[in-house]
Amino acid sequence: MATSYRLVCTGCGKEAGYSSFRCSYCASILEVKFDYDTLVLPKDFKKSASEHYKYLPFFPIERFRIRSREGGTPITMQKALGKNIMFKLETENPTHSFKDRGSVVEVNRAIELKAGAVCCASTGNMGISVAHYARIAGIKCTIFLSHDANADKVAKIKRNGARIIKVKGDFNKALGSAEAFARKTGAFVCGDYHYRKEGQKSVIFELIEQLHYNVPDFIFVPVGNATLLSAMYKGLMEFRRFSLIGRFPRLVAVQSERCDPLVRAYNSGTKVKYAKPRTIADAIAVGFPTFGFEGIRALRSTKGIGLSVTEQEIKNAVTELDSLGIKAESGGAAGFAGFRKAYGDKKSLFQNKKIVVLVTGNNESIAKISL
Numbered sequence: 001m002a003t004s005y006r007l008v009c010t011g012c013g014k015e016a017g018y019s020s021f022r023c024s025y026c027a028s029i030l031e032v033k034f035d036y037d038t039l040v041l042p043k044d045f046k047k048s049a050s051e052h053y054k055y056l057p058f059f060p061i062e063r064f065r066i067r068s069r070e071g072g073t074p075i076t077m078q079k080a081l082g083k084n085i086m087f088k089l090e091t092e093n094p095t096h097s098f099k100d101r102g103s104v105v106e107v108n109r110a111i112e113l114k115a116g117a118v119c120c121a122s123t124g125n126m127g128i129s130v131a132h133y134a135r136i137a138g139i140k141c142t143i144f145l146s147h148d149a150n151a152d153k154v155a156k157i158k159r160n161g162a163r164i165i166k167v168k169g170d171f172n173k174a175l176g177s178a179e180a181f182a183r184k185t186g187a188f189v190c191g192d193y194h195y196r197k198e199g200q201k202s203v204i205f206e207l208i209e210q211l212h213y214n215v216p217d218f219i220f221v222p223v224g225n226a227t228l229l230s231a232m233y234k235g236l237m238e239f240r241r242f243s244l245i246g247r248f249p250r251l252v253a254v255q256s257e258r259c260d261p262l263v264r265a266y267n268s269g270t271k272v273k274y275a276k277p278r279t280i281a282d283a284i285a286v287g288f289p290t291f292g293f294e295g296i297r298a299l300r301s302t303k304g305i306g307l308s309v310t311e312q313e314i315k316n317a318v319t320e321l322d323s324l325g326i327k328a329e330s331g332g333a334a335g336f337a338g339f340r341k342a343y344g345d346k347k348s349l350f351q352n353k354k355i356v357v358l359v360t361g362n363n364e365s366i367a368k369i370s371l
C-alpha cells in the first residue's frame with residue numbers, strides 16, 4: 001500500500017491539489033507531507049539490497065510503472081590530498097546525473113495523474129533526464145533552456161525526442177516560461193518541485209545503507225536549486241524517524257563564487273537574494289534557488305558548512321578527478337572543489353573523519369572545460 005500524503009504550501013500552509021506545482025494562493029512551492037503512520041517498512045528493509053525501488057514507501061507514487069536503471073550508484077574510495085575520500089558516483093545513473101532519481105518519481109506521478117504531456121525548465125541535465133523518462137513513458141516532452149545552454153546537453157535532449165524551446169535569459173527565465181506553458185496547455189511540470197525532491201532522497205538512503213548505517217561525518221554537495229540538499233535532509237529526518245540512524249552527517253553546500261546566492265545567505269544570516277549566474281558550471285548556475293530556504297534549513301540543522309569556490313578551483317577539481325579515474329562535468333566536480341578548499345583551509349576539522357563527496361553529473365566533454 002502506498003504511503004498517504006497531502007501537498008501543503010511551504011509559504012501559507014494551505015493544502016493544494018495533487019496536480020499543482022505551486023500554491024494557488026501565494027505561489028510558494030509545495031511540500032509532500034506524509035502521514036508516517038501509514039508508512040510500512042518491510043521487515044527485511046535493512047537487509048535487502050540497496051536500490052532505488054526499495055524506497056517506494058518513502059516516495060509519493062503508488063508503484064513504478066516505468067523505470068530505467070537509476071540509483072544503485074557505486075561508492076569508490078580514493079586517496080586525495082593524502083586522505084581517504086569516498087566518492088559517490090551519481091554519474092553512473094542512466095543519463096549520467098543524479099537527476100534520474102527525481103525524474104523517475106516525477107514521470108511515474110505524471111502517469112498516475114494521467115498527464116498527456118510534461119514540460120521542464122533546465123540548465124541541461126534535468127532536461128536530458130526528464131526527456132529520457134518521458135520517452136520511455138511515451139509522453140510528449142517540452143524542455144525550456146536558456147539561450148546559451150551547453151551544446152553537448154542540448155544534443156542529448158534532442159536525441160531523446162523532446163521539443164526544445166530556448167529563452168532569452170538564464171535558468172530562472174526558463175522556469176517562468178515552462179510554468180506559463182503548463183498553465184496554458186495543462187502539461188505536467190517536471191523540475192525542482194515537490195515530487196522530484198522526494199525521489200532525490202534516495203541518494204542519502206542509499207549512501208547510508210552502503211556504509212552499513214555508519215553515518216559519515218561530512219558530505220560535500222554541489223548546489224544549484226538546492227533540491228538535492230533539501231532532499232538529503234528530509235531523507236535523514238525520515239531515516240531517523242524510523243530509527244534507522246541516530247545522528248546526522250554535516251552537509252557541506254558548495255557553489256561557484258560566480259553564482260553563490262545560497263552560500264552567501266547562509267554565511268551572512270540573510271535571506272536568499274538573486275545573483276546573476278556567471279559560472280562555467282552550468283549545472284549549478286541558478287541565480288535564485290527554488291529550495292533556497294529549505295537548503296539553508298538543511299545546513300543549519302546539520303551544523304553544515306557553506307562554501308564558495310573559484311572557477312579555477314572547479315576546473316582543477318575536474319582535472320584531479322580525471323586523474324583518479326572519475327569523469328565529471330564542472331558542476332558535478334564542484335563538491336570535490338569544495339572539499340579541496342575546506343581541507344586546505346582547516347585540515348584539523350577533517351582529522352579521522354569519514355568524508356563523502358557527491359559527484360553529481362557528467363554530461364559535458366572535458367575538452368570544453370578550458371583547463
Ligand SMILES: [Zn+2]
Pocket residue numbers: 009010011012013014023024025026027028
Ligand atoms: Zn501558499
